[in-house]
Each structure stands twice: as C-alpha cells, then as structure tokens.
Amino acid sequence: MLHSFRLLLVCLTFHVIGAADLLIPPQIIKPPFPWNPATAGQSRTVYVQALGDALTYRWQRCDPLTGQWSAIAGATMNMYSIPPLQASQHGVKYRCVVANGLGEVASTPALFSVSNSRGLTPPLITWQSPPPTVIPPATAQFAVAVGYGSNPLSFRWQSAPVGGRFSDVPGATDPLLSVTVPDLAMNGRQYRCVVANSAGSAISAPTTLTVSANGPAISGPVLPTTATFPPVFVNTWPAFMSNSVGQLSILAADALAVPAPTFRWQLRRPGTTTWIDLPNETRKSLVGQPLTSADHGSAWRCIATNPLGSVTTVPMMIAVNDGGGYKPLVLTQPVGRTTSVDSTVQFIASAVGWPAAQHRWQLAAPGSNAFTDLPGATAQTLSLVASADRNGARVRCVFSNAKGSTISEPATLTIR
Structure with missing residues (x-):
C-alpha cells in the first residue's frame, strides 16, 4: 500500500513592540481624588484612568515628614489598595506614574488626612505663598492655607535672620503675614508659620525674603508686594465624582485672597450647557440635597471673587449610582x-x-x-x-x- 504525505511548513513571525509602534502617549484623564479624609485604622483605594498605547503603571508614596517620593513594591496596576492608615501618616500622598515608550506622566497626588481616635484632625498645610522679591521700601507678604484641621486653629508666624534661629513675630496670628521692608538689611530673612489645634501642629516650610536694589528677577507666580491680591484656589478638584442615590454631595473650595473672597456656587443640569447660580450658597463649602437618579450627569463649580478679580474651579461632574450602577x-x-x-x-x-x-x-x-x-x-x-x-x-x-x-x-x- 502506498502512502502519500504532505509536509506543511508554517512560518511564524514575531514582532517586538517598540516605541515606533506606539501612536498615543500616556494621558491621565481621571487622576486620584485629591482630598481624602480618613480615620486611623481605615484602608483606602486610589486609582487612575489613562489613555494611551501599552501603558504601565507605577504607584508612589510621599512621606509627610521628608517630602520624598518612593516607589511602592508591587503596585503596578491602575488601582492601589492602601493598607490601614495610621495617625502618623497624616499628610501622606499617593500618585501614579503612567508610562509607555513615548514618555511618562505623573498624576496629581492624592492627599490623605488622618484623624485620631477622638475624631480630631491635626492641621495640614496644603499651600503656602512663593518667596517674595521686593524693592525697599515695600511690603512683603507671606501666606499659608490649611486644607484640613479641626477647629479652632491658631496661627503663629516666626522669622529668623540669616543663619539665626526662629522666633515669634509679635502679633502675627493670621494666615496672612505682611512685613514692612524698609531697606536691604532684611535680605535673606526667613519666615514660617506654626499652625496648631488640640490634635497637633504643623509648620510651613521656611520661605526666604529677597530684597533687591535692582528689582525683582525671579520666574513663576509671586504675590504682589502690596497688601492686596486676587483670589487663588489652593485645592484641586477632580473632573468626576460618584455617589449613591440618597447620599449628600459635599463639595469644598478653598481660596485665598486679600481682601477676603466671596463665594458663589453654580449648577449645570444634565444635558444642558447653562450654569445656574445656587441661591444663598455663599460659603466655601456646599452641602447639596440628597441625590436622586435625575442628578446623574449634573456638574458643580465654585467662583471666588474679590475686587481684584475672580477665579472659577473646574466643573465637577456627578455620577449617581442607583444600586445597580x-x-x-x-x-x-x-x-x-x-x-x-x-x-x-x-x-x-x-x-x-x-x-x-x-x-x-x-x-x-x-x-x-x-x-x-x-x-x-x-x-x-x-x-x-x-x-x-x-x-x-x-x-x-x-x-x-x-x-x-x-x-x-x-x-x-x-x-x-
């Protein structure tokens, strides 16, 4: 008996993906929620949503004492479950670095405030003014903003000459410090603020005053050398937040300005483009009515105003979960x-x-x-x-x- 055989040759081609094959660089479209209150012993989860080809994820943690970022071993997904937070981690930050062969981008950080067993939260300084440069005679300004901290809060400004120790500035007990600069002798002097409450205290980073005879020569935003400046928001908002039917929508916008700003809240209904002022909502925080399914797709924003100008937060869209998604x-x-x-x-x-x-x-x-x-x-x-x-x-x-x-x-x- 004769048998016929056919030999089938299969050629397999393997292609290794490289940077030339990638079309879309990484882009983070939903960063972690920026402000995250927690109680000692609680766990939290942070996540990002990103666009791009062949993305990788690396989560990092910033130590609240040193300010140094470090990689978290094994945290290589777009979501990271944080172990139970301790009171000593008050002020810890987390961020995600999203990368591919075309580059990498880091998310804005998620900041965690951790209250103690009594439910009290120590102060957490979330913003401070950049170092001022002035031409004498002039007024230099220093300011801090506290994103978290149980009331009442106390403020105590301190100053130190070049190479010297810090000591209290008499009468300086407000978030804003105005310093009269008569001559060049104050050049190099440093200022910091001690913020305290019954749960603890926080100290701002030292800020150096530059006194120049030839005029300011620095880059980036600086506070004016007069005693007034327009509003600036000192916290950030995500573009999206989800809540369940029946829950309250609680929003907060923290702005610093001199004179002090007024606040106005606006609402955009689902499917519309018109912003509507919310009557009588003139505080920096907004507590809305219990959410219903009809609120799904609504957006809120806040406008802070003083005589020198106004600033508006990015809109925050609300998703309402009815229990089934x-x-x-x-x-x-x-x-x-x-x-x-x-x-x-x-x-x-x-x-x-x-x-x-x-x-x-x-x-x-x-x-x-x-x-x-x-x-x-x-x-x-x-x-x-x-x-x-x-x-x-x-x-x-x-x-x-x-x-x-x-x-x-x-x-x-x-x-x-």
Missing part, C-alpha cells in the same frame, strides 16, 4: 482633526460608567447627519484613514453599559 458619562470628548490626504489620524474619547462602558465609534459622511458604526472600532482610540472622500466627515463615540447609552459630541475630520 450608572449610565456612562462622557469625560473626554473627541476633538476635530486636520491632516493631509491618506494619512492616519486618531480620535480619543472616554467615559466612566458602572458596569464599565463599552465603546462604539460611528462615522457620518460629509454633509450627512446619518451616523453608522465603524466595523471593529470599539476602543477608546479610533484610528482613521483620511481618504479624500472623508473631508468634512464627522465621528462620534457611543458609550454603552447595562444602564444605558451616552453619545459623545461629534468631531470633524478636515483634509488639507
């Missing part, structure tokens, strides 16, 4: 792109939802309002060939989960 909310809208014919362009869109949102990109031909699905386009990044017949086409992303669907704004492709 929540419908997707768009965080990043796609942006129109201009490119040359037959090149490849990328559009990016992102959303949050629970369960996690699925992506579905759609395309409308030039001059048409009819959007149709793009086969296989189910990632947060869309790569599209800019063929000549697509000049003026629009793309959008549909985000879906078990709770419903949300559609992004359209973005237009322009071909030169």
Whole structure:
C-alpha cells in the first residue's frame, strides 16, 4: 500500500513592540481624588484612568515628614489598595506614574488626612505663598492655607535672620503675614508659620525674603508686594465624582485672597450647557440635597471673587449610582482633526460608567447627519484613514453599559 504525505511548513513571525509602534502617549484623564479624609485604622483605594498605547503603571508614596517620593513594591496596576492608615501618616500622598515608550506622566497626588481616635484632625498645610522679591521700601507678604484641621486653629508666624534661629513675630496670628521692608538689611530673612489645634501642629516650610536694589528677577507666580491680591484656589478638584442615590454631595473650595473672597456656587443640569447660580450658597463649602437618579450627569463649580478679580474651579461632574450602577458619562470628548490626504489620524474619547462602558465609534459622511458604526472600532482610540472622500466627515463615540447609552459630541475630520 502506498502512502502519500504532505509536509506543511508554517512560518511564524514575531514582532517586538517598540516605541515606533506606539501612536498615543500616556494621558491621565481621571487622576486620584485629591482630598481624602480618613480615620486611623481605615484602608483606602486610589486609582487612575489613562489613555494611551501599552501603558504601565507605577504607584508612589510621599512621606509627610521628608517630602520624598518612593516607589511602592508591587503596585503596578491602575488601582492601589492602601493598607490601614495610621495617625502618623497624616499628610501622606499617593500618585501614579503612567508610562509607555513615548514618555511618562505623573498624576496629581492624592492627599490623605488622618484623624485620631477622638475624631480630631491635626492641621495640614496644603499651600503656602512663593518667596517674595521686593524693592525697599515695600511690603512683603507671606501666606499659608490649611486644607484640613479641626477647629479652632491658631496661627503663629516666626522669622529668623540669616543663619539665626526662629522666633515669634509679635502679633502675627493670621494666615496672612505682611512685613514692612524698609531697606536691604532684611535680605535673606526667613519666615514660617506654626499652625496648631488640640490634635497637633504643623509648620510651613521656611520661605526666604529677597530684597533687591535692582528689582525683582525671579520666574513663576509671586504675590504682589502690596497688601492686596486676587483670589487663588489652593485645592484641586477632580473632573468626576460618584455617589449613591440618597447620599449628600459635599463639595469644598478653598481660596485665598486679600481682601477676603466671596463665594458663589453654580449648577449645570444634565444635558444642558447653562450654569445656574445656587441661591444663598455663599460659603466655601456646599452641602447639596440628597441625590436622586435625575442628578446623574449634573456638574458643580465654585467662583471666588474679590475686587481684584475672580477665579472659577473646574466643573465637577456627578455620577449617581442607583444600586445597580450608572449610565456612562462622557469625560473626554473627541476633538476635530486636520491632516493631509491618506494619512492616519486618531480620535480619543472616554467615559466612566458602572458596569464599565463599552465603546462604539460611528462615522457620518460629509454633509450627512446619518451616523453608522465603524466595523471593529470599539476602543477608546479610533484610528482613521483620511481618504479624500472623508473631508468634512464627522465621528462620534457611543458609550454603552447595562444602564444605558451616552453619545459623545461629534468631531470633524478636515483634509488639507
């Protein structure tokens, strides 16, 4: 009996992904929540949401005493569960470094305040003014802001000559210190503030006064040398926060200004673009009514004003969980792109939802309002060939989960 055999040769090609294959550098679209109160013994979880190709994650911790950042062994996911916090960790910070072959970016830090067994929180200085440079005679200003700390708080400013010890400045018991500078003899003098309450104390970093005969020569923002300055927010906001039905939305905006600022809160209803003033909400904190499902997608912001100007926080969008999750909310809208014919362009869109949102990109031909699905386009990044017949086409992303669907704004492709 004759047997025939066939030899099948299979060639396998392996390709190692390198920087040249990556199209999207890392971009953090949702950093950790910046302000995180906790009680000693409690655990917390921090996470980031990022865009980009082949991303890696590295979590770091900043020691509250040394101010030094160090890597956390094994913390290489976009989420990190913090071990039970101790009172000695009051002021600890966590951040995530997101990287790929095109670069890396660090998230804004998540700051934790830790209250003691009596429920009291020591002061935590979250901002201090940059070192001033003045031409005598002048007035130099120093200021601190306390993000956390049980009331009542006391402030005590101290100063030290060059090479000398710190001693109290008589009568300096406010968050803002104004110092008269008559001549060059005060050059190099340092100032710091001791903030205290019944739970403990905190000392600001020493700030050096520069007195110049030739005028200021420093870069970056500085406080004016007069006794007034416009508002500046000294805490940061995330773009998104989730809560459950029935919970209160509690927001706080901390601004420093001289004269002291007034506060105004505004609300943007879901599906609208108009901001509405909230009557009688004139404090730096806002406690809203218990949330309902109708509040899903609302946004809040705060405006701080004094005679020299005003500043507005970034809007914070609220997701409301009804117990079974929540419908997707768009965080990043796609942006129109201009490119040359037959090149490849990328559009990016992102959303949050629970369960996690699925992506579905759609395309409308030039001059048409009819959007149709793009086969296989189910990632947060869309790569599209800019063929000549697509000049003026629009793309959008549909985000879906078990709770419903949300559609992004359209973005237009322009071909030169």
